[in-house]
Amino acid sequence: MAPLLDIANLTVEFQTSTGPFRAVDGVSLDCDRGEILSIVGESGSGKSVSMLALMGLLPWTAKITADRLSFDGRDLRTMSSRERRKIIGRDMAMIFQEPMSSLNPCFTVGFQLGETLRLHMGLDRAARRRRSVELLSLVGIPSPEDRLSNFPHQMSGGMSQRVMIAMALACNPKLLIADEPTTALDVTIQAQILDLLVRLQKENGMALILITHDMGVVAETAERVQVQYAGQKVEERPVAALFSDPRHPYSAALLASLPERAHVGGRLPSIAGMVPGAFDRPEGCLFSPRCDFATDLCRRGVAARTMPDGMVLCNYPLAGGVPTGHPAAAAEAVR
Numbered sequence: 001m002a003p004l005l006d007i008a009n010l011t012v013e014f015q016t017s018t019g020p021f022r023a024v025d026g027v028s029l030d031c032d033r034g035e036i037l038s039i040v041g042e043s044g045s046g047k048s049v050s051m052l053a054l055m056g057l058l059p060w061t062a063k064i065t066a067d068r069l070s071f072d073g074r075d076l077r078t079m080s081s082r083e084r085r086k087i088i089g090r091d092m093a094m095i096f097q098e099p100m101s102s103l104n105p106c107f108t109v110g111f112q113l114g115e116t117l118r119l120h121m122g123l124d125r126a127a128r129r130r131r132s133v134e135l136l137s138l139v140g141i142p143s144p145e146d147r148l149s150n151f152p153h154q155m156s157g158g159m160s161q162r163v164m165i166a167m168a169l170a171c172n173p174k175l176l177i178a179d180e181p182t183t184a185l186d187v188t189i190q191a192q193i194l195d196l197l198v199r200l201q202k203e204n205g206m207a208l209i210l211i212t213h214d215m216g217v218v219a220e221t222a223e224r225v226q227v228q229y230a231g232q233k234v235e236e237r238p239v240a241a242l243f244s245d246p247r248h249p250y251s252a253a254l255l256a257s258l259p260e261r262a263h264v265g266g267r268l269p270s271i272a273g274m275v276p277g278a279f280d281r282p283e284g285c286l287f288s289p290r291c292d293f294a295t296d297l298c299r300r301g302v303a304a305r306t307m308p309d310g311m312v313l314c315n316y317p318l319a320g321g322v323p324t325g326h327p328a329a330a331a332e333a334v335r
Helices: 047-055 081-087 110-119 125-138 159-170 187-204 215-221 239-244 249-257 296-302 326-334
Strands: 005-016 019-031 036-041 062-065 068-071 090-097 176-181 205-214 223-230 234-239 305-308 310-314
Touching: 005 047, 019 036, 019 047, 036 047, 036 215, 047 090, 047 176, 047 205, 090 159, 090 215, 110 125, 125 159, 159 187, 176 187, 187 205, 187 215, 187 326, 215 239, 223 239, 223 249, 234 239, 234 249
Parallel strands: 019 234, 036 205, 036 223, 090 176, 176 205
Antiparallel strands: 005 019, 005 062, 005 068, 223 234, 234 310, 305 310
16 A cells, blocks of 8 residues: 655755755655654754655745655645645644744634634634634643634743644644644643644544654654655664664764763763755765764765665664674774
8 A cells, every 4th residue: 555645756956046955865755644754863954844845835946856746645746736735734734843933923823723724624604613622622722712812922832832733633634744843842841742742643543744853752752763864864764673773873873962871970972063064065975074984985975775674875884883894894803
């Protein structure tokens, strides 16, 4: 059976005054019905841009190409703008990073919820109000009827995020994309929002794509994880397998930097350097300037390797923390 979402070789380039900048470089992903997939990586790894391209929310300066871009068996590449607008917000919905800036400050919460219900479900005013109250109650907002008349500035960050979740769930979508849904929220509210998303995902049977840079969030919520770096997918594995034995040096470095994995009294490990931008993009493996195992082969090119449980974009995939086929490891074995 075909996956609900199927993307192959997605590339996104932005035209700048100095030439094109490739923000997403040949990314492929799929997500089945009822599955929780997490996309993880540092800022600048193309996580959000990939999903905004899928939603059709990128500006005109973006050039989007893909070998395959299908949702629920329909090809989004050949679909008209009118047809695509019927899907976006109804069958495929997205929760954005900043709840305080994602809601329109000029309209009440009730109006913004009702607008979604009017456009996609054709409900009349009374039905829209009943459904809006039901949605606010579903996401745990107390006194939902009173909140309908609130403007966004009258609500806290956690409340605003719950409203955004309610808007995304208004039409019972088949796929929900949550882009850093706990950013700018305190720790207690973060846990509540994540628990809410996972509970609603299970109750509604929808697919959930969770974009984050927090490996702790991935461990608690996702079934499968895709690691991105500088616009490329570098590893894709089941969560348990990746956490126990990461194959890409970048994945291993992300896990090593978790506070709970640090040695007591020692310094917290970090990854030296920065994600390459438009003017410092290296040849070959994009992670090679920051990788402890990089060789001249890595600086010339890199090959994707398929494994029984996923893939890794590395010339020397790790196994138990040791790079396989690496010249240094081979020399050590000889000695």
